[in-house]
Amino acid sequence: xxxxxxxxxxxxxxxxxxxxxxxxxxxxxxxxxxxxxxxxxxxxxxxxxxxxxxxxxxxxxxxxxxxxxxxxxxxxxxxxxxxxxxxxxxxxxxxxxxxxxxxxxxxxxxxxxxxxxxxxxxxxxxxxxxxxxxxxxxxxxxxxxxxxxxxxxxxxxxxxxxxxxxxxxxxxxxxxxxxxxxxxxxxxxxxxxxxxxxxxxxxxxxxxxxxxxxxxxxxxxxxxxxxxxxxxxxxxxxxxxxxxxxxxxxxxxxxxxxxxxxxxxxxxxxxxxxxxxxxxxxxxxxxxxxxxxxxxxxxxxxxxxxxxxxxxxxxxxx
Amino acid sequence: xxxxxxxxxxxxxxxxxxxxxxxxxxxxxxxxxxxxxxxxxxxxxxxxxxxxxxxxxxxxxxxxxxxxxxxxxxxxxxxxxxxxxxxxxxxxxxxxxxxxxxxxxxxxxxxxxxxxxxxxxxxxxxxxxxxxxxxxxxxxxxxxxxxxxxxxxxxxxxxxxxxxxxxxxxxxxxxxxxxxxxxxxxxxxxxxxxxxxxxxxxxxxxxxxxxxxxxxxxxxxxxxxxxxxxxxxxxxxxxxxxxxxxxxxxxxxxxxxxxxxxxxxxxxxxxxxxxxxxxxxxxxxxxxxxxxxxxxxxxxxxxxxxxxxxxxxxxxxxxxxxxxxxxxxxxxxxxxxxxxxxxxxxxxxxxxxxxxxxxxxxxxxxxxxxxxxxxxxxxxxxxxxxxxxxxxxxxxxxxxxxxxxxxxxxxxxx
Numbered sequence: 001x002x003x004x005x006x007x008x009x010x011x012x013x014x015x016x017x018x019x020x021x022x023x024x025x026x027x028x029x030x031x032x033x034x035x036x037x038x039x040x041x042x043x044x045x046x047x048x049x050x051x052x053x054x055x056x057x058x059x060x061x062x063x064x065x066x067x068x069x070x071x072x073x074x075x076x077x078x079x080x081x082x083x084x085x086x087x088x089x090x091x092x093x094x095x096x097x098x099x100x101x102x103x104x105x106x107x108x109x110x111x112x113x114x115x116x117x118x119x120x121x122x123x124x125x126x127x128x129x130x131x132x133x134x135x136x137x138x139x140x141x142x143x144x145x146x147x148x149x150x151x152x153x154x155x156x157x158x159x160x161x162x163x164x165x166x167x168x169x170x171x172x173x174x175x176x177x178x179x180x181x182x183x184x185x186x187x188x189x190x191x192x193x194x195x196x197x198x199x200x201x202x203x204x205x206x207x208x209x210x211x212x213x214x215x216x217x218x219x220x221x222x223x224x225x226x227x228x229x230x231x232x233x234x235x236x237x238x239x240x241x242x243x244x245x246x247x248x249x250x251x252x253x254x255x256x257x258x259x260x261x262x263x264x265x266x267x268x269x270x271x272x273x274x275x276x277x278x279x280x281x282x283x284x285x286x287x288x289x290x291x292x293x294x295x296x297x298x299x300x301x302x303x304x305x306x307x308x309x310x311x312x313x314x315x316x317x318x
Numbered sequence: 319x320x321x322x323x324x325x326x327x328x329x330x331x332x333x334x335x336x337x338x339x340x341x342x343x344x345x346x347x348x349x350x351x352x353x354x355x356x357x358x359x360x361x362x363x364x365x366x367x368x369x370x371x372x373x374x375x376x377x378x379x380x381x382x383x384x385x386x387x388x389x390x391x392x393x394x395x396x397x398x399x400x401x402x403x404x405x406x407x408x409x410x411x412x413x414x415x416x417x418x419x420x421x422x423x424x425x426x427x428x429x430x431x432x433x434x435x436x437x438x439x440x441x442x443x444x445x446x447x448x449x450x451x452x453x454x455x456x457x458x459x460x461x462x463x464x465x466x467x468x469x470x471x472x473x474x475x476x477x478x479x480x481x482x483x484x485x486x487x488x489x490x491x492x493x494x495x496x497x498x499x500x501x502x503x504x505x506x507x508x509x510x511x512x513x514x515x516x517x518x519x520x521x522x523x524x525x526x527x528x529x530x531x532x533x534x535x536x537x538x539x540x541x542x543x544x545x546x547x548x549x550x551x552x553x554x555x556x557x558x559x560x561x562x563x564x565x566x567x568x569x570x571x572x573x574x575x576x577x578x579x580x581x582x583x584x585x586x587x588x589x590x591x592x593x594x595x596x597x598x599x600x601x602x603x604x605x606x607x608x609x610x611x612x613x614x615x616x617x618x619x620x621x622x623x624x625x626x627x628x629x630x631x632x633x634x635x636x637x638x639x640x641x642x643x644x645x646x647x648x649x650x651x652x653x654x655x656x657x658x659x660x661x662x663x664x665x666x667x668x669x670x671x672x673x674x675x676x677x678x679x680x681x682x683x684x685x686x687x688x689x690x691x692x693x694x695x696x697x698x699x700x701x702x703x704x705x706x707x708x709x710x711x712x713x714x715x716x717x718x719x720x721x722x723x724x725x726x727x728x729x730x731x732x
Contacts, residue, residue: 003546010538113628114359115586116562118706120594128572135545136572210570211536212563212590220535255539290540291499294533 006135007256008249013141015248016148020203021221022228022240023155024196030172030235031192032082034090037097040222041104042197046070046204047213048108051119059122067201074197078190101218109215117213144206151202152241159237168192172235227301233314242312247297254293261287344389345382345653347372347416347448347643348409350402350429353394359585360421360558364451365392367633368418370622371640382647388640390418397421399428406432410445415656418639420451420470423502427454427461434463437732444656446663450639454505458684462727465656467663467683469635469642469676471604473502473555473580475720477509479689480578480602483714484551485518490575492524494549496540498531498560506555506580524549532560537567544568550575557581562590569594576600582694584632589704591694596708599694604672605634606690606712610700611673618671619701630703634672638685642668642676657732677718682727689719 025039049069050062057065077100085096120126121140128136159165171178171188179185204217211217228247232239262272262285273279304311349368352361372388381387391414393405402425409417419429426449437444447466449457455472471479484490495510497503507526514521524547529540541564544552554577556564561582568577579601582591591599610616615634622631631637642663650658664680674688692710696702702709 003542006542007539010542014536014538114362115704116559116590117586118589118592118704120590120592131572133546134572135542136570138570140570210566212559212566214559214586216532216559220533224535252539256542290527290529293539294530294535 003133003135003256006132006137007252009137009141009145011249011252012245013144013248014252015245016145016152017203017207017244018221018224018228018248019241019244020148020151020199021225022232022244023152023237024199025225026229026232026235026237026240027192028196029229031189032086032093034082034093034097035226036196037094037222038077038100038104039097039197039200040218040225041101042070042074042200043204043207043221044108044215044218045073045104046201047119047208047217048112048117048204049201050205050208051117051213054119054122063202063205066205067198070201070204071194071198074200075190075194077197078193082193083186083189101222105215105218112215114215117208119208119213121209140210144210147202147206151199155199156237224297227297229311230301231297231304231311233311236311236313236315239311239313247300250296250300251293254289254296257289259289261285343386345386345416345647346389346391346412346414347418348391348393348405348412348414350393350395350405350409350417350419350425351421352397353392354396357397357421357558361394361397363585363629364420364633364636365390366626366629367622367631367636368640370625371618371637374618374621375637375640376644382644383651383653386653388644395419395425397425399425402429403432406436410436410443413443414445415443415654416446416448416643418448418450420449420633423452423454423457424500426452426457430457430461430463430466433465437465441732446656446660448639448643450636451633454501455509458682459726462682462725462729464660464683464729464731467660467678467685469639469685471687471689471719472684473505474509475684475723476580476602476689477506477513478723479716479719480553480691481510481513481517482716483600483691484553484578485514485521487551487576490521490550492522492547492549492551494525494527494544494547494552495523495554496525496527496529496544496552496564497555498557499528500531503528503531503555506553510553529560532558534560534563537564538571540564541567541571541573545571545573549573551578552576553578555580558585558587562587565591565595565599569598578602583692583710584630584703586704588694588702588708588710589706592706592708593696595694597693597695600691600713601694601710602689602691603710604687604689605638605670606673606692606710606715607631607634607701608692608699608709608711612671614671615673616700623701628705630701632703634670635685637672638668638670638676638687641670642666642678674715674717677721679725681729682725683729684725686718686721689716690714 021043028036046066050066053062053065085092125140125143127139129139129142130137167183168188171185175185228243229240232243349365351364352358368390372390376388395402395405430447433445433447449468451470453470453473455474458468495507497506577599582599582601619631646659646662647653649662652658663678666678668676670676677686679686690712691714692712695711696708698711699709
């Protein structure tokens with residue numbers, strides 16, 4: 001019972017982190033209709049910049065400055081890269097972002113090398129907030145939870161309650177009409193792209209000390225972010241939140257409990273074959289949930305695509 | 319300007335001529351390991367150590383035989399067994415007689431088989447396999463052959479020495495095993511089960527788990543399981559990012575006991591653990607550098623740091639490979655007849671500058687040497703890792719570990 005509570009908290013942390021990444025990606029997608037393959041690379045840049053800044057000015061300045069730099073970089077990529085490629089259609093845009101992801105990874109290796117960076121939790125947060133029957137919950141995790149929630153609430157407020165948000169929403173659905181009304185739509189796009197990448201940067205800044213700051217960090221998270229926004233529904237902020245939390249909890253619980261495939265199959269009425277060690281399905285029968293935890297989100301995505309192609313919260317556009 | 323260009327061209331030309339004149343005499347060692355891709359840092363680090371060892375120990379002291387220089391020729395195998403076999407063929411075609419490899423036992427298994435086959439079919443161009451880091455026990459047991467020499471201790475020897483330390487700690491009653499899901503991780507788990515069972519049957523193994531290699535984003539759920547299992551100690555063979563992720567997560571989430579590892583040092587790992595791993599992380603290795611064993615080793619380490627300020631000598635056995643090969647070539651009086659060199663290597667006793675003796679056991683070509691269990695600390699270090707102030711200090715030593723361990727090797731000699 002205690003462990004369930006601990007796992008709920010751990011899953012929440014993972015989920016909210018994923019949300020910060022997928023929120024930016026899903027906004028950018030609904031705006032430009034293009035999946036930004038380089039999104040996770042901006043997450044990595046956030047971590048590396050924050051590490052570099054934290055050496056000179058401390059963690060908090062890193063948290064403040066690194067996302068701004070990443071956001072400006074992102075806006076620059078939109079203004080001088082994507083906007084030019086846009087006229088040639090979606091495929092060149094995809095290829096452009098894909099190339100950008102590779103370029104950023106190589107650049108990071110070139111500048112910082114291939115080793116792990118000693119980017120650590122700040123001392124002020126480096127203590128145990130509380131413990132549930134021996135399982136300590138680090139204060140840093142609590143900090144991650146509150147930061148993410150604050151960002152979600154702020155984003156939701158801006159998008160739904162302010163004039164800027166209304167114009168953005170309108171520009172997402174009817175760019176030509178909004179333009180005809182005298183708003184600078186390309187500027188809005190650039191701004192959304194910048195904010196989206198800055199969000200990824202924030203995620204990188206606060207995840208770097210926990211998940212490690214190394215050149216492979218973008219690659220490790222890259223694919224799961226796409227899965228999240230497909231499950232949540234492309235372009236839906238609430239969908240991104242729901243899918244992130246779902247994935248966070250599913251993977252955490254699957255890894256924490258050794259549920260064996262044999263028990264699952266027996267429970268639904270399939271009996272274990274007599275000579276299991278000779279059976280062709282031996283590997284399948286001996287699977288345990290930690291082994292398949294990381295592919296569960298992908299299975300979920302396939303199921304969602306089959307039964308609800310628009311995603312959990314997505315609106316079918318065509 | 320023109321003159322400078324001319325001067326440059328002339329000196330470049332003379333360098334080329336000088337180099338090609340030297341080439342004819344060089345003893346070449348093909349270094350086949352990953353130099354690109356995810357494991358590039360490990361491979362590149364190893365290459366630097368090989369090049370430095372060859373220059374420092376042999377070339378700067380007048381070379382071997384009648385002044386021949388040792389040259390390391392690098393081949394990138396992208397850690398793929400298939401690619402390695404292609405590179406092996408290229409190396410043999412270039413007339414190289416010595417093959418060095420270490421990263422991944424999967425690659426080593428493919429190479430040793432291919433080399434055995436090649437040497438049987440082509441007695442005129444035989445090659446030797448100098449394995450400096452692949453630790454799958456099978457390489458010196460069922461799959462052993464005359465051409466393969468292992469300079470690192472295998473996974474069983476390491477676990478034997480490591481469990482000696484673990485069982486001596488009366489406070490440890492429950493142990494959790496966790497590793498990467500491939501042949502090496504399984505070998506570590508099997509060895510831990512075997513030795514703990516033999517040495518202290520009262521130690522309960524409360525977890526025996528494998529996780530996907532290089533794919534785990536967040537080790538927190540594993541850490542929770544370890545904590546809730548009530549384990550007193552954790553044993554893992556993890557390396558690279560998996561080692562760091564697991565270690566940090568376990569420490570952060572409230573695990574209090576020691577973590578026994580194979581590879582939790584160097585390549586940024588020591589720097590990233592820093593204070594959090596102090597006196598908690600222990601690792602088993604040969605050739606400790608704290609305390610440094612000899613003035614010779616100190617000079618070598620300082621020379622290496624001067625050449626590669628970011629680098630560490632974290633595989634000091636590479637120096638033993640070069641040293642032992644040099645002695646064997648000198649004893650055989652030739653570098654071309656690898657059977658003579660291999661015969662000189664067999665049974666050789668070598669005094670390592672990193673301390674202790676190294677005995678190349680003739681029956682299976684497994685190097686028998688002192689094993690050290692060290693602790694991650696910032697106290698009393700001669701040399702740190704990653705310029706972090708932290709390093710590994712030797713706590714206990716098993717002299718000539720597993721000297722009499724059994725082997726299933728039935729060596730066929732040419």
